[in-house]
Amino acid sequence: MEQSKPQLSRKPRPADWIAAGAVVLVALALLLLPLLVRSEAVTVQILQDGALLYELPLDRDTTVTVGGDYENTIEIHGGAVFVSHATCPGGDCVRSGAIRNAGRSIVCLPNRLEIRIVGASAADVVIETEGVCRPQS
Numbered sequence: 190m191e192q193s194k195p196q197l198s199r200k201p202r203p204a205d206w207i208a209a210g211a212v213v214l215v216a217l218a219l220l221l222l223p224l225l226v227r228s229e230a231v232t233v234q235i236l237q238d239g240a241l242l243y244e245l246p247l248d249r250d251t252t253v254t255v256g257g258d259y260e261n262t263i264e265i266h267g268g269a270v271f272v273s274h275a276t277c278p279g280g281d282c283v284r285s286g287a288i289r290n291a292g293r294s295i296v297c298l299p300n301r302l303e304i305r306i307v308g309a310s311a312a313d314v315v316i317e318t319e320g321v322c323r324p325q326s
């Protein structure tokens with residue numbers, strides 16, 4: 190008595206392997222793409238009155254002067270950004286010093302100016318938070 194073997198009909202065909210390979214490739218691309226984009230997209234945003242004036246790469250040294258009620262000179266240098274000169278009363282924005290990690294910002298309230306870094310890896314933010322929040326023993 191001849192009996193058909195059920196596993197013959199379920200043998201994978203070449204088309205199945207291609208489909209499986211495509212799924213793996215897409216999954217890998219989705220995993221890797223954000224890492225690549227994140228590592229290259231660290232930018233400095235300069236906002237006044239909540240409106241974006243400039244968006245500049247953090248790794249390119251440059252100087253920007255923003256007007257308004259007062260004047261702020263903002264420098265990007267060596268992977269950090271800081272206000273090098275300001276005509277605002279108090280000068281808190283100058284005294285804030287340099288920032289270099291995503292999530293950090295410098296604010297000049299008199300000139301309604303905000304300078305912030307966006308797009309760095311999450312690891313930098315975690316390290317920063319641990320340093321600040323470490324309990325005293």
Ligand SMILES: [Zn+2]
Nearest residue numbers: 275277282297
């Ligand atoms: Zn200021």
